[in-house]
Amino acid sequence: MNIKTETLNYLDINKKLWNEKTKHHIDSTFYDNKSFIEGRNSLNKIELDILGDVTGKSILHLQCHFGQDTISLSRMGAKSVGVDLSDGAIAKAKELAIETNTDAEFICCDIYNLPNVLDKKFDIVFTSYGTIGWLPDINKWAEVVDHFLKPGGQFLIAEFHPVVWMYDDHFTHVKYKYSNNGPIHEVEEGTYADVNADIKAEFVCWNHGLAEVMSSLLDQGLVIKQFKEYDYSPYSCFNNYEEFESGKYRVKAFGDKIPYVYALLVEKPII
Helix, strand or coil: CECCHHHCCHHHHHHHHHHHHHHHHCCCCCCCHHHHHCCCCCCCHHHHHHHCCCCCCEEEEECCCCCHHHHHHHHCCCEEEEEECCHHHHHHHHHHHHHCCCCCEEEECCHHHHHHCCCCCEEEEEEECCCHHHCCCHHHHHHHHHHHEEEEEEEEEEEECCCHHHECCCCCCECCCCCCCCCEEEEEECECCECCCCCEEEEEECCCCHHHHHHHHHCCCCEEEEEEEECCECCCCCCCEEEEECCEEEECCCCCCCCCEEEEEEECCCC
């Protein structure tokens, strides 16, 4: 069901959804919080290879969920701040930071409102996997990214490829338009981390094609340094998937025929 954004309180709808998801995610095998607390780095090779050494760097992690990646960055020597809309997720993130004895900080905030809440610039802004689809205005998002970058700072997004979001949940047919065609307002049952979770809730999301994403960042004067596409996902979060190598997943019917993830690194020029 596609309806106009102004008729939806998408923030309240999605906040309620993610608060409910967090209750199930925190103890799920998908997130494996036990091994994380014991020291496992939750970041994937895709983003680690591009991030490089983050020792001593300040990092803003947008849409951080309950904070595993933010805390992983802190463990790697960065001074990290995680931000998320879900107050339930941020409460868990703060608990997790204490439990792991890390100095990661967390803020509960709508990304668009963050410049009114946080007065700081960062060496790196970071976001990953299933984030920008929850935002209606990608140009406004790019403004936020630019706002928080120091001159010479870098922004990294590792995200599911927009081709993936064209399909229905079981990858049997193309259901959605590749590019932004307005809000997608539907009801979800279960969650990617636990398909049998007792969740049935509304959500509102948007598809954003690669041209839209890249153009929004270029329009801010940011410079593309790297762009990569990957024919696998590092997460087993799809239906009808197979693990063809350890930690690498594809939809069985598609194999390596489509891209599943992309990573984009941009830099703010020093003027």
